[in-house]
Amino acid sequence: MAESILEVEGITLRFGGVTAIHNVSFQVNEGELYSIIGPNGAGKTSIFNTISQVYRPQEGEIRWRGNSIMGEMPDVVANLGIARTFQNIELFPQMTVVENLLLGRHIRMKNNWLSGMLWTPKARREEMENRERVEDIIDFLEIPEWRNHPVALLPYGIQKLVELGRALAMEPELLLLDEPVAGMNLEETEDMARFILDIRRELGIAMIMVEHDMGLVMDIADRIMVLDFGEKIAEGTPEEVQRNPDVIAAYLGSGDLHIGEA
Amino acid sequence: MAFNRPMLRTSYQEDTAIFPTYFQKGAASLFFVVLILLGLGAPIVSSIPSFFLGSTWINPITNMLPLAIAALGINILVGVTGQVSLGHAFFMGVGAYTAVALGGNGDEWQACVPFHQELGLLEQEGQCGLGLPIWIWLPFSGIGAALAGIIVAPAAVKVRGLYLAIVTVGLVFIGLHLGRMLPSIAGDFESGRKWPKLDFRLWKEETPLVSFTEDGKWFGLIHLTEEQKQYFLLIMILGAFMLFAKNLVRSRTGRALQAIRDRDIAAEVMGVPEFNYKRLGFAISSFYAGIGGALWASYNGRMAPVNWSLFLSVDFIAILLIGGAGTVAGTILGTIFVELTPEVVKTFTEWLGEQTASNGPVAWLANILLTEGSGDFGPISTGTVALGWPMSVFYWNLVIYGVLIIAFLIFEPMGLYGIWVKVRNYWKRWPFSY
Numbered sequence: 001m002a003e004s005i006l007e008v009e010g011i012t013l014r015f016g017g018v019t020a021i022h023n024v025s026f027q028v029n030e031g032e033l034y035s036i037i038g039p040n041g042a043g044k045t046s047i048f049n050t051i052s053q054v055y056r057p058q059e060g061e062i063r064w065r066g067n068s069i070m071g072e073m074p075d076v077v078a079n080l081g082i083a084r085t086f087q088n089i090e091l092f093p094q095m096t097v098v099e100n101l102l103l104g105r106h107i108r109m110k111n112n113w114l115s116g117m118l119w120t121p122k123a124r125r126e127e128m129e130n131r132e133r134v135e136d137i138i139d140f141l142e143i144p145e146w147r148n149h150p151v152a153l154l155p156y157g158i159q160k161l162v163e164l165g166r167a168l169a170m171e172p173e174l175l176l177l178d179e180p181v182a183g184m185n186l187e188e189t190e191d192m193a194r195f196i197l198d199i200r201r202e203l204g205i206a207m208i209m210v211e212h213d214m215g216l217v218m219d220i221a222d223r224i225m226v227l228d229f230g231e232k233i234a235e236g237t238p239e240e241v242q243r244n245p246d247v248i249a250a251y252l253g254s255g256d257l258h259i260g261e262a
Numbered sequence: 263m264a265f266n267r268p269m270l271r272t273s274y275q276e277d278t279a280i281f282p283t284y285f286q287k288g289a290a291s292l293f294f295v296v297l298i299l300l301g302l303g304a305p306i307v308s309s310i311p312s313f314f315l316g317s318t319w320i321n322p323i324t325n326m327l328p329l330a331i332a333a334l335g336i337n338i339l340v341g342v343t344g345q346v347s348l349g350h351a352f353f354m355g356v357g358a359y360t361a362v363a364l365g366g367n368g369d370e371w372q373a374c375v376p377f378h379q380e381l382g383l384l385e386q387e388g389q390c391g392l393g394l395p396i397w398i399w400l401p402f403s404g405i406g407a408a409l410a411g412i413i414v415a416p417a418a419v420k421v422r423g424l425y426l427a428i429v430t431v432g433l434v435f436i437g438l439h440l441g442r443m444l445p446s447i448a449g450d451f452e453s454g455r456k457w458p459k460l461d462f463r464l465w466k467e468e469t470p471l472v473s474f475t476e477d478g479k480w481f482g483l484i485h486l487t488e489e490q491k492q493y494f495l496l497i498m499i500l501g502a503f504m505l506f507a508k509n510l511v512r513s514r515t516g517r518a519l520q521a522i523r524d525r526d527i528a529a530e531v532m533g534v535p536e537f538n539y540k541r542l543g544f545a546i547s548s549f550y551a552g553i554g555g556a557l558w559a560s561y562n563g564r565m566a567p568v569n570w571s572l573f574l575s576v577d578f579i580a581i582l583l584i585g586g587a588g589t590v591a592g593t594i595l596g597t598i599f600v601e602l603t604p605e606v607v608k609t610f611t612e613w614l615g616e617q618t619a620s621n622g623p624v625a626w627l628a629n630i631l632l633t634e635g636s637g638d639f640g641p642i643s644t645g646t647v648a649l650g651w652p653m654s655v656f657y658w659n660l661v662i663y664g665v666l667i668i669a670f671l672i673f674e675p676m677g678l679y680g681i682w683v684k685v686r687n688y689w690k691r692w693p694f695s696y
Binding site for chain 2 (some may be wrong): 052054073074075077078079084085086090092093094095099102103104106107109111113115116117118121123124126127128131132135161166170201
């Protein structure tokens with residue numbers, strides 16, 4: 001068994017009287033593609049928000065490589081090597097594709113306001129080097145023709161790719177993908193699946209994926225956690241989860257479920 | 263870069279260049295030459311500004327230059343970082359009063375008169391000022407304002423958008439109150455005090471090393487008037503600050519500021535500490551404001567606390583809206599437009615007045631528009647202050663101003679810069695429409 005990099009232990013998140021996540025524990029291993037599924041409102045995105053510390057869970061513990069990240073600011077978490085994409089695209093709409101990806105390089109760059117304003121040779125060299133890294137990502141995602149467009153003008157599918165690229169630009173060790181193929185057609189979904197598999201194979205980045213497309217999840221995930229009403233009801237390989245009666249009940253109420261056969 | 267294919271870039275360096283094409287490089291150089299010729303008063307070039315602004319055109323233009331520096335600052339805060347601030351006049355004031363405290367003539371600090379002892383018109387004596395040279399007071403005016411910005415910044419993290427605008431309005435009134443409370447620094451509330459001149463001294467010697475406030479030969483080469491020297495000095499400083507602003511936007515820090523403008527939470531998740539960068543945005547913006555304020559006050563020679571009022575702050579918001587927020591070129595265009603339009607209107611009415619007096623070819627137009635004395639129904643009053651109808655030139659300026667802002671908001675939200683981009687794209691694509 002590979003070494004675990006992220007450990008979530010018994011986290012509970014409440015908004016007033018509403019318990020969004022209740023006592024959820026799981027761990028993600030090095031290089032693993034871990035998937036979280038569950039009906040709408042089950043708390044999937046809330047788990048992402050607690051990992052990146054946008055929300056602060058009231059109870060529990062989140063450890064990154066053995067060290068607690070509870071109470072850190074989101075930018076500190078990003079600096080540890082945890083990158084994410086968002087369910088509703090959160091790109092910087094007025095910036096171009098290149099600028100968005102370069103912003104992803106922010107934590108890997110050093111030039112500050114002074115060297116930037118003076119455009120010193122060192123700052124310039126750093127900008128150019130990072131531009132090269134960004135161009136590699138643009139090539140990888142096959143979006144060179146959109147390079148200098150403000151992202152607000154791009155089609156939805158391309159925006160999803162740019163957001164993936166921005167997260168990749170951070171050179172993360174763990175990538176949180178929040179519904180990477182939501183609202184995409186079959187062809188775009190297949191492209192995205194291929195990119196996700198390439199990221200895993202070539203870069204070896206561990207990923208947590210929240211997704212409603214069961215076909216995709218069952219095809220590519222190593223392990224799956226199922227949430228319902230903020231509680232973990234099952235965890236295991238795709239086959240195990242498909243056979244779990246609690247999962248079937250949560251999704252359909254009762255009866256047979258044929259997940260992943262579509 | 264291939265000469266006949268200006269859009270073909272062969273290095274990332276070229277892609278981030280300020281003027282990426284030969285055409286832009288050429289246009290920028292030509293513009294630079296025109297600015298120098300203007301300053302030297304070359305006959306054909308300077309006929310254009312003198313047509314719009316009258317024979318003393320260099321004064322309104324030079325007066326505009328420090329304001330352009332301050333406008334670059336508000337652009338960094340509002341246009342780039344996305345923090346709407348109406349407190350810019352306050353930061354300009356902080357810079358200006360730092361300048362006058364360090365560089366102004368006074369009887370050193372111990373001679374400062376407490377405000378309760380003398381509330382009358384304070385002139386020269388009894389005012390604070392260390393009489394230090396420009397190379398000290400100018401940088402410190404920027405630094406002083408930047409510190410004020412850093413102090414205010416925590417409020418910006420708590421409140422957003424319109425709420426922040428209202429909070430920063432409060433700053434202007436605090437500034438006005440301080441101006442009233444501290445006559446030993448600010449001088450009389452209505453008439454103000456004198457500012458250090460734009461002269462370069464090594465220390466406190468009598469004759470300056472380089473004088474910008476006396477006619478004479480510069481470096482034994484060219485004979486320049488006082489106005490021309492100040493024009494050149496300020497245009498050089500403005501040029502440097504434009505370059506810094508442009509560099510900021512194309513480097514790491516500028517991108518982080520823009521990310522906070524567009525989506526602050528996403529920026530934080532990408533590793534941009536929101537608070538630090540908002541504070542930095544305030545600091546840099548206030549630094550520009552401080553330098554601009556100090557130079558503006560110094561150029562005008564005398565400033566009163568009432569000059570740093572909310573109207574000045576609103577001017578800067580107008581500059582951004584009319585010019586196009588977020589771009590350096592747009593900010594400069596906006597400043598030119600907002601600061602020179604009143605002067606153009608004034609020149610126009612003066613010219614109309616001359617037409618009536620000399621019975622010129624358009625005297626009929628002047629008769630329709632101008633009102634002299636009573637019994638006339640023209641819309642423009644030539645009297646200095648006229649409330650109600652007919653309105654004076656001053657009030658007409660305000661009306662034109664307001665109408666222009668509304669028009670830009672409705673028809674061209676990207677401002678003058680947006681119009682320029684449309685024209686440029688039209689010619690690029692010609693003869694195709696898209």
